[in-house]
Amino acid sequence: MSKSGKKLKIFIGILAVLAIIRIALPSLTKFALNEYLEDFSPSLVAHVSDVDMAIIRGSYTLEGIEARLKKNDREFLKIASVNASLSWKELFEGFLSSNILIKNLEMNYTQSLLPAVKEHLASLEEPKKKEKSPILIPRIDLLDSRISTDYVPSLTTKGRVILSDLSARITNVIPHKNSQFSPFNVKGTLIGSGKMKMEGEINLYTEKPQWTVDTEILNFDMTTLNKFLRKKLPLTFTKGELDFYAEAKSEAGPIKGYFKPFIKGLDVVKSDEDFEGPRHWIIEIISAIGNITFKEDQVMATRIPFTIDKEFKVDGDETIEKLIAHGFLQEQSRGIENSISLKQAQEEK
Amino acid sequence: MKYLILGFILLGCSSKEPKEKPIIYPEESAEVNTTNPKSPSIVAKQLAAEQGSHFVTELNFDKGSTKLNQDHRKELTRLYKEARQEQDIETIQILSWPDSKKSDEQTGLADKRAKIVKKYLKGLDDEITFIEINMANKEDESDLKKSLKIQEAYKDKTSLVMVIFVPERH
Numbered sequence: 001m002s003k004s005g006k007k008l009k010i011f012i013g014i015l016a017v018l019a020i021i022r023i024a025l026p027s028l029t030k031f032a033l034n035e036y037l038e039d040f041s042p043s044l045v046a047h048v049s050d051v052d053m054a055i056i057r058g059s060y061t062l063e064g065i066e067a068r069l070k071k072n073d074r075e076f077l078k079i080a081s082v083n084a085s086l087s088w089k090e091l092f093e094g095f096l097s098s099n100i101l102i103k104n105l106e107m108n109y110t111q112s113l114l115p116a117v118k119e120h121l122a123s124l125e126e127p128k129k130k131e132k133s134p135i136l137i138p139r140i141d142l143l144d145s146r147i148s149t150d151y152v153p154s155l156t157t158k159g160r161v162i163l164s165d166l167s168a169r170i171t172n173v174i175p176h177k178n179s180q181f182s183p184f185n186v187k188g189t190l191i192g193s194g195k196m197k198m199e200g201e202i203n204l205y206t207e208k209p210q211w212t213v214d215t216e217i218l219n220f221d222m223t224t225l226n227k228f229l230r231k232k233l234p235l236t237f238t239k240g241e242l243d244f245y246a247e248a249k250s251e252a253g254p255i256k257g258y259f260k261p262f263i264k265g266l267d268v269v270k271s272d273e274d275f276e277g278p279r280h281w282i283i284e285i286i287s288a289i290g291n292i293t294f295k296e297d298q299v300m301a302t303r304i305p306f307t308i309d310k311e312f313k314v315d316g317d318e319t320i321e322k323l324i325a326h327g328f329l330q331e332q333s334r335g336i337e338n339s340i341s342l343k344q345a346q347e348e349k
Numbered sequence: 350m351k352y353l354i355l356g357f358i359l360l361g362c363s364s365k366e367p368k369e370k371p372i373i374y375p376e377e378s379a380e381v382n383t384t385n386p387k388s389p390s391i392v393a394k395q396l397a398a399e400q401g402s403h404f405v406t407e408l409n410f411d412k413g414s415t416k417l418n419q420d421h422r423k424e425l426t427r428l429y430k431e432a433r434q435e436q437d438i439e440t441i442q443i444l445s446w447p448d449s450k451k452s453d454e455q456t457g458l459a460d461k462r463a464k465i466v467k468k469y470l471k472g473l474d475d476e477i478t479f480i481e482i483n484m485a486n487k488e489d490e491s492d493l494k495k496s497l498k499i500q501e502a503y504k505d506k507t508s509l510v511m512v513i514f515v516p517e518r519h
C-alpha cells in the first residue's frame with residue numbers, strides 16, 4: 001500500500017472514531033445524567049428522556065425532564081425542554097458562560113413538596129462566595145409554563161392550575177462582588193383570570209438574600225374567589241373586577257411594603273351561611289347596609305402598608321388615614337410608586 | 350383587624366380623578382404600571398446584568414428628534430464617571446429604537462440617535478470600543494437583540510437609546 005493510501009486510511013479511521021463518539025455522546029451523557037439524578041438528593045429524584053447536542057453551535061438540550069418526591073413517588077415537575085447554550089468566546093477567555101432556556105414547565109405544588117425541598121437544601125454544602133466566579137449564567141428564561149396545586153383546590157381552575165401562561169427571566173444568576181444584583185421579571189395569568197406581572201431585583205451575593213419586588217394584577221374577576229371565600233366569609237361576589245398593585249422589599253429581615261387594591265363594579269351579596277360570631281361582624285354590618293352594589297365605573301381603592309415579620313401586620317393608623325383621604329378627597333393613583341428600592345435602603349444604612 | 354380593613358376598603362371609594370396619572374404599559378411589556386417610572390427599566394437592568402454590569406441608562410428622545418439634550422449629556426457623563434470609578438470599561442453598547450414601525454426612514458432615525466450618543470461618549474473616552482445595535486434594522490442579529498426577542502421585551506419600546514457600559518471582565 002502506498003504512503004498516501006495509508007495516511008488516508010488513518011484519517012478515515014480517526015474520522016470514524018470521532019463520528020462514533022459524537023453519535024454515542026448524547027446517549028452516554030443521558031445515562032450518566034440519569035445515574036446522577038437518581039441519587040443527587042435525599043428527598044428528590046429526576047429523570048431525563050433525551051439529550052440533544054450541537055457541539056459546534058454550543059447548544060445542549062435536555063428533553064422530557066420529570067422530577068418526583070422520593071417519599072411518595074409523586075411527580076411535582078415536568079419540563080418539555082431545557083436548552084443550555086455555551087459561549088465558545090467566553091470559554092477561551094477562561095469563563096464557562098451559559099444561558100438557559102426552559103420551555104413548557106409544569107410544576108405541581110403539593111403539601112409534601114416544601115419539606116422535601118428543605119431536606120434537599122439542607123443536604124447541600126454552603127457555596128463559597130467568590131469575588132469572581134469562573135462560571136457565569138447570564139440569564140435563565142422560562143416560557144409557556146404553568147403552576148398548579150392541590151393545596152388550595154378552591155383557588156384553582158380546572159386541572160388545579162393557579163398560574164398559567166407563565167414566562168419569566170432572571171439575569172446574572174451567579175452574582176459576584178462587582179455585580180451583585182439579579183434583576184428578574186415574571187408574567188402570567190392568575191387563576192385563569194387576572195394578568196399578573198412582577199419585576200424586581202434580588203441580591204444573592206449577601207449572606208442573607210435581599211430583594212425588592214413590584215407586583216401588578218389586572219382585570220381579576222372577583223367571582224373567581226367565591227369558591228374560596230364561601231368557606232371563610234358569608235359573602236358572595238356576583239360581579240366585580242380587581243386591579244392590585246404591591247411593592248415590597250426585604251433586607252434580610254422583615255418584609256415591608258404596601259398594596260393598593262382597586263375594585264371596580266363590585267356587587268356583593270350576603271350568603272346564607274351562618275353568622276360565625278365576632279369574626280363576621282363587620283361583614284354583617286356591611287351586608288345589612290345593603291350598600292355594596294356599585295355602578296360599573298365606580299372604583300373602590302386604597303393603599304395599605306404592611307410588615308411581615310413572622311406574621312402579617314397592617315399599619316392600621318396609616319390605612320384608615322389613607323382610606324378617608326381616598327374615599328372622600330382624592331382617588332388613589334393606579335400603579336406602583338417606586339418608593340421602595342434596595343439600593344436606597346443600603347444607602348440609608 | 351383584617352375584617353376591619355376589608356370593611357374600610359369597601360368604603361374607600363371616590364369618583365375624583367387621581368392626582369398622579371400612571372404610565373400604563375402594554376400587556377406584553379415586562380414593566381409594571383407606575384406613577385413614578387423607574388430609570389433604568391427592568392429590561393435595561395436585565396440586559397446589563399446579563400453582561401455583569403449595572404451601569405445602564407435609557408435616554409428618551411422626542412419624536413423625530415436626534416438631538417442630545419442637556420439632560421442626556423449630564424446622564425451620560427454621570428454614568429461614565431460612576432462606571433470608570435468602579436471598574437475598567439471594555440465596551441459601550443448603544444441600542445437605539447425608532448419612533449414607530451420599521452421603515453428605511455425609521456432605521457435611519459434610530460441610527461442617527463446611536464451615532465450622536467456614540468459621538469458624545471467618544472468625546473469622554475475614545476479608547477473604549479463601541480457596539481451599535483439598531484433595533485429597527487432587520488439584518489442586525491446581535492446577541493443582545495436575540496436576548497430581547499426571547500421575552501419579546503423590545504416591542505413596546507420607541508424613541509429610546511439604551512446605553513450599557515460593559516466592564517473589562519467580558
